[in-house]
Amino acid sequence: MITALLQGPPKSAVPLYVVGVYLLLLLGFSVLNSRRARASAGEYFVASRSIGPFLLLMSVFGTTMTAFALVGSTGKAFDSGIGVYGLMASASGIIHSLVFFLVGIRLWAIGKRFNYVTQIQFFRGRFQSDLLGYLLFPVLVGLVIPYLLIGIVGAGSVVKGISGVPTWATGLVVCGVVLAYILTGGVRAAALANAVQTIVFMAVGVLAFVLISGSLGGVEQATQNVVDNAPQLLAREGTIGHLQFLTYCFVPLSVGMFPHLFQHWLTARSAKTFRTTVIAHPVFIMIVWVPCVLIGVWAAGAGVEAPGGNSNAVLAKMVGMQLKNPWISGLLMAGILAAIMSSLDSQFVCLGTIFTHDIVVHLTGDRFDDAQRVRLGRFFIVAIVAVTYLLSLAPPPNVFDLAVWCFSGFASLFPLVVAAVYWRRATAAGAVACVLVAGGTWAALFYDGLLAPTLAGERIGEDYLIAGMMPVTVMIAASTTALVVVSLLTRPPSSATVGRFFDEAGPGRR
Amino acid sequence: MNRKLSGAGKFAWGLVALLAVLHYDFWNWSDRSVVFGFLPVGLLFQALISLGAAVAWTLVVRCAWPTHVEEWADRPADDA
Numbered sequence: 240m241i242t243a244l245l246q247g248p249p250k251s252a253v254p255l256y257v258v259g260v261y262l263l264l265l266l267g268f269s270v271l272n273s274r275r276a277r278a279s280a281g282e283y284f285v286a287s288r289s290i291g292p293f294l295l296l297m298s299v300f301g302t303t304m305t306a307f308a309l310v311g312s313t314g315k316a317f318d319s320g321i322g323v324y325g326l327m328a329s330a331s332g333i334i335h336s337l338v339f340f341l342v343g344i345r346l347w348a349i350g351k352r353f354n355y356v357t358q359i360q361f362f363r364g365r366f367q368s369d370l371l372g373y374l375l376f377p378v379l380v381g382l383v384i385p386y387l388l389i390g391i392v393g394a395g396s397v398v399k400g401i402s403g404v405p406t407w408a409t410g411l412v413v414c415g416v417v418l419a420y421i422l423t424g425g426v427r428a429a430a431l432a433n434a435v436q437t438i439v440f441m442a443v444g445v446l447a448f449v450l451i452s453g454s455l456g457g458v459e460q461a462t463q464n465v466v467d468n469a470p471q472l473l474a475r476e477g478t479i480g481h482l483q484f485l486t487y488c489f490v491p492l493s494v495g496m497f498p499h500l501f502q503h504w505l506t507a508r509s510a511k512t513f514r515t516t517v518i519a520h521p522v523f524i525m526i527v528w529v530p531c532v533l534i535g536v537w538a539a540g541a542g543v544e545a546p547g548g549n550s551n552a553v554l555a556k557m558v559g560m561q562l563k564n565p566w567i568s569g570l571l572m573a574g575i576l577a578a579i580m581s582s583l584d585s586q587f588v589c590l591g592t593i594f595t596h597d598i599v600v601h602l603t604g605d606r607f608d609d610a611q612r613v614r615l616g617r618f619f620i621v622a623i624v625a626v627t628y629l630l631s632l633a634p635p636p637n638v639f640d641l642a643v644w645c646f647s648g649f650a651s652l653f654p655l656v657v658a659a660v661y662w663r664r665a666t667a668a669g670a671v672a673c674v675l676v677a678g679g680t681w682a683a684l685f686y687d688g689l690l691a692p693t694l695a696g697e698r699i700g701e702d703y704l705i706a707g708m709m710p711v712t713v714m715i716a717a718s719t720t721a722l723v724v725v726s727l728l729t730r731p732p733s734s735a736t737v738g739r740f741f742d743e744a745g746p747g748r749r
Numbered sequence: 750m751n752r753k754l755s756g757a758g759k760f761a762w763g764l765v766a767l768l769a770v771l772h773y774d775f776w777n778w779s780d781r782s783v784v785f786g787f788l789p790v791g792l793l794f795q796a797l798i799s800l801g802a803a804v805a806w807t808l809v810v811r812c813a814w815p816t817h818v819e820e821w822a823d824r825p826a827d828d829a
Contacts, residue, residue, distance in 0.1 A: 321792040325772065329795040332802040333769055340806075344815060348822035458787035466783065473789040476779035485773060510819035514810045521802035529796055536789075 254402050257569025258576065261439075262416050265580075268435060269420030269428045286427040288351060290506040292515040294430050298503050299516050300523045301433035301440075301581030303335065303494060305386075307642035308527055309444070309578050310393040313557070314550030316535025317543075320472030322479040323535070326487045328528035332521025334491040339517050342495045343504045345660045347513070349740065350505040358501040359597040365659045367736055368667035369601075374674050376597055378652070379498050380590060384627055385645040387586055390579045391631040393551065397575045400546075400555020401568055410631050413576065414624050417583045421591075422617050429584040430506060436577035441526055443574025448530035450567060451557050455541055461533075465540030472536045482707035489711045493649035495656050499589035527578075590623050591616030640702070643709075644685050651677035651714035654722050662726075663737050669726030677718035684710045758813035764805040772798050 290298070316323045346361065355361045358379070363372040394413045395406030420428050455461035471477050475484065494500055507513060531554070538553050546552045558571045595616040599607065607615065655673045658665035688703030688710060705713055731737075754762070777791040784790050 321789045324792055325774070325795040325798075329772055329798040329802070332799040333765065333772065336802065336806050337765070340809065344818055348818045351822045352824070462783055462787040462789070466781075470781055473781040473783070474777070474779050474791055481775065481778075488772075510815070510822065514814075517810055518803055518806045521799045521806065525796055525799035529792065532792065 251565035251568075252402075253565035254569030254572050255404065257566060258398075258573045261573040261577075262412070265432060265435065265577075266416060266419055269432050270423055286430060286506040288506060289508050290427075290430055290503075290512065291508055292512050294434055295503065295507050295512050296516045296519055296523075297434035297437045298430040298506075298585070299339075299500065300520060301437035301578075302497075302499055302503060302585040303331075303582070304437075304440075304524075304527055304578055305390050305393070305582035305642075307389055307393075308524075309440075309531055309575055310397060310551055310554050311389070311642055312528055312531040313535040313538070313554040314545070314552075316472070316532040317539050317545065317550050317553045319478040320469075320474065320536055321532055322475035322484070324528055324532045325475070326479065326484060327490070328524050328532075329521075330488045331491040332524050334488065335494050335524075336517045336520050338492065338495040339504075339513055339520070342656055342660060343500075344510050344513050346501060346656075347504045347507050347510060349660070356502070356505065357593045357596045358496075358498045359593055361501075362655070362659060362670065363597075363601075365736070365740055366665075366667040366670045367732070368670065371667060371670050371674070372597055372601065374671060376593065378674060378678050379496075379593065380623070382645055382648045383498065383586055383590060384623070384630070385641055387583060387624070387627040388630055389642050389645065390583045390586075391627060394576055394579045395631065396549070396551040397555045397558075397579075398572060400552045401559050401572050407632055410628055413580060413583070414628050417580050417587060418621065418624060421584050421587045421620065427506075429588050430503070432584055433581045436581040440574045440578035440581070441523070443571055443577070444527055444530055446567075447558060447571050447574070448534065450571075451534055451537070455537055458533075461537040461540065463540075464542075465536050467540070468542065469536070469539040472539055480704070480707050483702060483704055483709060486708040486712040489650055489709065489715055490643060490646045491650075492653040492715075493646040496649040496652040498593055499585040502589050502592060503585060587620050587624060591620040594619035640689060643702075644681075644689055647709070647711035647714060648677070648681045648685075650711050651681055651718050654715065654719040658722055658726070660740075663741050664726055664731055665722065666726045666729045666732055668729040669722045669724075672725035673718045673722035676721035677714060680714045680717045684713065754813055757808070757811075761805060761808035761812045764808060765802075768798055768801050768805055771801075 312323060312327070349355065349361060349365075353361075353364060355364065359372045359375050362375060363369065391410045391413060392406070395409040398404050398409040399406050420432055452458045452461050455464065465472055504513075534557050535553060538557050543553065543556055546556070554575070558568060558575075595612050599615050600612060652674065655670055655677075658669070658673075684703070684705075703710060772795070774791070774794050777794055780790050782790045784793055
């Protein structure tokens with residue numbers, strides 16, 4: 240029965256129609272909600288700091304769950320088994336909420352009080368350093384681009400696997416749709432679209448889980464296939480090392496430095512708005528990841544082969560088993576695209592925002608009015624999306640691995656944000672040293688661990704480890720050391736700066 | 750965090766720390782057993798960590814909320 244299902248009937252155009260209708264509905268919904276965004280730059284970039292608890296939860300969750308969570312986790316579970324959940328999902332449930340609580344709320348407060356819109360504005364103000372801003376800009380943009388790439392590549396591999404549409408066409412459509420609603424509505428449009436898309440992809444994820452398990456003869460039979468054919472995937476022994484597991488916990492610290500998440504935090508109406516997000520985030524992660532991990536190991540148990548050894552395609556192949564009903568396939572495809580687009584939109588807006596505020600406005604002062612600033616932001620968004628789209632035409636072989644490298648880069652900058660809100664003695668020179676060392680170690684390890692082997696045509700089967708640990712451990716150790724040592728060796732920040740961010744009632748109070 | 754944490758607040762943060770430690774469930778490392786007929790025990794345990802995290806964060810939000818941060822943000826920013 241499994242063999243017959245895996246072969247499946249000929250591909251139908253119906254799933255594409257379903258996806259097309261979904262994209263049109265999404266566009267219509269976003270355009271209808273974009274009217275307020277035309278009022279001011281404050282509305283376009285931070286939704287007038289008026290987002291409530293439900294929308295904040297949905298937009299933050301939708302933003303953090305991308306192709307990595309769906310396509311990547313399924314593929315990684317297919318390769319490495321159920322331990323993938325402990326590596327990223329349960330760890331993130333603790334660490335993401337910890338960062339939201341200890342860092343996010345403080346950054347929201349500082350952003351509101353001093354009217355900051357971007358991360359770089361905050362760091363410039365906190366460390367009184369223009370250089371730090373100019374240094375952070377290329378680093379943050381350079382790290383967001385691979386993150387965008389993950390989404391576009393993930394979307395392409397899913398749609399190709401289900402409907403046969405070439406990846407370049409899917410990338411073009413996804414970028415076009417997201418651009419259309421972002422360019423009109425800004426961060427509020429992203430938040431509203433995220434809410435809709437998060438509901439869609441969570442509901443569709445549960446549906447996919449039920450249907451796929453049904454097609455394998457039920458959940459018990461699906462797992463029995465794994466017991467019989469790939470039992471090593473039911474535990475961590477032999478697939479994940481102890482130090483590797485422990486040091487993976489550093490990767491989710493990346494949320495503290497995601498510029499798009501920073502922007503979503505600033506949209507919150509009040510600090511209390513964060514409460515729902517802090518509490519519900521771990522459960523939402525579980526709802527998405529448990530089915531994906533099970534589908535990944537079930538695929539291995541059922542004898543599914545990843546086309547060309549590319550585990551990105553495993554989820555699409557499993558969904559393809561439902562091609563008996565093309566309407567359902569279309570719905571599943573729309574749900575997966577919803578998850579991917581709900582991250583792309585925030586990242587697009589964020590890039591436009593930091594370019595406008597941290598480069599253009601910073602250099603030109605009040606030369607541009609609100610409308611011109613919004614236009615400049617849109618122009619930069621289109622340029623970055625074009626570059627990312629071109630990069631996606633030569634996709635990386637494994638979405639999960641690229642994502643972990645990208646997250647590791649952001650995580651290596653986490654000491655900077657912690658020092659900025661909790662350590663009065665942190666200096667501008669220390670912050671600059673932290674960014675330089677983080678960027679340098681990331682680039683060197685990324686080249687050695689992923690880029691060089693990929694360019695040499697080698698298949699990267701296992702995680703790149705240093706003494707059994709994830710490379711992020713070395714990056715964080717190096718950037719923290721640079722920050723602390725250089726800060727202690729340089730003159731402390733002025734009492735005015737410290738007083739501004741660390742007064743007795745302020746967020747930096749210990 | 751408030752300078753003086755209540756007993757309930759300390760308990761809530763202790764629960765978060767406990768979950769972080771339990772997350773390293775080395776005793777499940779090579780256990781391939783399946784519960785409820787379909788769920789690998791290692792995955793079930795980690796899913797329970799996720800649920801436990803939601804409970805722990807609920808307690809932190811209720812018992813250790815940084816009220817002073819919100820008050821500071823709402824004050825006029827005469828030094829901004």
